[in-house]
Amino acid sequence: xxxxxxxxxxxxxxxxxxxxxxxxxxxxxxxxxxxxxxxxxxxxxxxxxxxxxxxxxxxxxxxxxxxxxxxx
Numbered sequence: 001x002x003x004x005x006x007x008x009x010x011x012x013x014x015x016x017x018x019x020x021x022x023x024x025x026x027x028x029x030x031x032x033x034x035x036x037x038x039x040x041x042x043x044x045x046x047x048x049x050x051x052x053x054x055x056x057x058x059x060x061x062x063x064x065x066x067x068x069x070x071x072x
Contacts, residue, residue, distance in 0.1 A: 024048035
């Protein structure tokens, strides 16, 4: 199954997933850890253990960045 993922504030990409892939698998495929991002389907969050059932989703990063040089 091909899923279009709109990473909020970062752009859109398409991913090919097995039919039994979960939303947590999709988050990993997009390069994030499931604890740092949530998937929204039609504006509502979906659980990570749910099998992907949407062709288009939004991925909202919950954790971003960190300390940089000069931050103390």
